[in-house]
Amino acid sequence: MMRVALLGAGRIGQVHAKAIAAHPGSQLVAVTDVFPAAAEALGAVHGIPVRSLDEILADDAIDAVLIATSTDTHSDLIEQATAAGKAVLCEKPVDLSLERALACQSRTAANGQPIMIGFNRRFDPNFAALKAAVDAGEIGKPELLAITSFDPAPPPVSYVKVSGGLFRDMMIHDFDMACWIMGGAPARVTAVGSSVVDPGIGAAGDVDTAVVTLAWADGRIAVIKNSRRAGYGYDQRLELLGSEGLLQAGNVLENTLRKTTTAAGAQSAKPLHFFLERYMRAYEAEWAAFVTAIQSGGRMPVTLSDGIAALACAEAATLSRTSGQSVEVTPAMLGA
Structure with a gap:
């Protein structure tokens, strides 16, 4: 025990x-x-x-x-x-x-x-199944990844001021997902961002809406979209195009009922509203993976180096947004 x-x-x-x-x-x-x-x-x-x-x-x-x-x-x-x-x-x-x-x-x-970094989304059953399909070669070589991550509402400005900014606080999950799915850190990062949701976030020096493009040395690309506001719920989706097919992991909905009527057309439930509902199973699986690694003496499923790779992407995105230029992710930034 x-x-x-x-x-x-x-x-x-x-x-x-x-x-x-x-x-x-x-x-x-x-x-x-x-x-x-x-x-x-x-x-x-x-x-x-x-x-x-x-x-x-x-x-x-x-x-x-x-x-x-x-x-x-x-x-x-x-x-x-x-x-x-x-x-x-x-x-x-x-x-x-x-x-x-x-x-x-x-x-x-x-x-x-042993040190493990808590990127819980790797342990979401849907995203984990997508990664397993990638590793099994089911769609050939991954070529274009699209990640959508929208929060239902922005956090208080008081939190934004100490959070490190959207790229380090919110998109850090998506940077980790991109590095995990693509098998390593990108070569360069290009970011744009603005504050269109809450003027107070802009006044605090941060953004609440952003798009980041990650480019790997072999030509593969990932696009990440973040917003602090999606009034319909917590929007979390992945789409990966490969040389031999397409993988998609969609939202987890409030229920699976789908209504189709002559008057209203087709309707379905909204995404679960917040991360606690969406990712509770992922947190449980994350902890189970940590315990298993400790008990077996195996490699941690998310290492300190993985955490640094995601943080390097966040650093590059921050620099890119302020400079308007693409920023290279160097070996030194990855601790190599």
């Missing part, structure tokens, strides 16, 4: 706590948070003690930590936890700064502890 401590008791921490507690191979034994009330509330739900970070790291009976704290703490906590002999699953992204993430990779290399 793997004994696990949770660092961070906010919304995403609560999601992870459920997955840890429900898995037969793991036991949630402690929680900590910079906001004591949040930690106390989550501790009460799961019947676990609130402990300080130092106590958790010093406890040799704790095998692993799940980091669900604010992004600016991720690299520090990864380093501290692995130095203390803990396995780590850390929420995305690795850091707000690519330079800091690369330093984290260098500093943890000698610690010998």
Whole structure:
């Protein structure tokens, strides 16, 4: 039984706590948070003690930590936890700064502890099936990938100001998906973005609507579309054209009923409204994959290097949007 401590008791921490507690191979034994009330509330739900970070790291009976704290703490906590002999699953992204993430990779290399980055969408059953079909060669060589990711409503401007921007906070998932499906990071990134949903987001220096093109050295292309507002629900779709066919993974709908009438035509339900509903199964599968990797001694399904590749794409997209030029993703940006 793997004994696990949770660092961070906010919304995403609560999601992870459920997955840890429900898995037969793991036991949630402690929680900590910079906001004591949040930690106390989550501790009460799961019947676990609130402990300080130092106590958790010093406890040799704790095998692993799940980091669900604010992004600016991720690299520090990864380093501290692995130095203390803990396995780590850390929420995305690795850091707000690519330079800091690369330093984290260098500093943890000698610690010998497994690190997994929490890109949960890889574990969505629909996207995982698409990836399996790609790997099985069912559509030949992947050539053109299109990713649509629209949130139902924008976050508060107060959150936007500390999020690192749309490319690091929201599109980071799509960058990871593109690198995962295409088998590696692109050679260059071209981004355009604007603030058409909420003027306050633009005033805070960010965008709420963006399109990014990723180009690989062998000519393959991916296009990512993001918007902070889709009033009809949480819109999450993938389409991959290959040399021998097409793969598509569509939205998960509120129900499967489809109505066809003479008066109204064909109608179906809307997409599920938010990420918690859409990806709960993915979070559970993500945790199960982490536990399996620890127990088997196998390779982590999402590595620190994968996290850095997605962050490098986000960095390049940020630079491209402000400069109006395509930006190369260099080996140095990938830690190579």
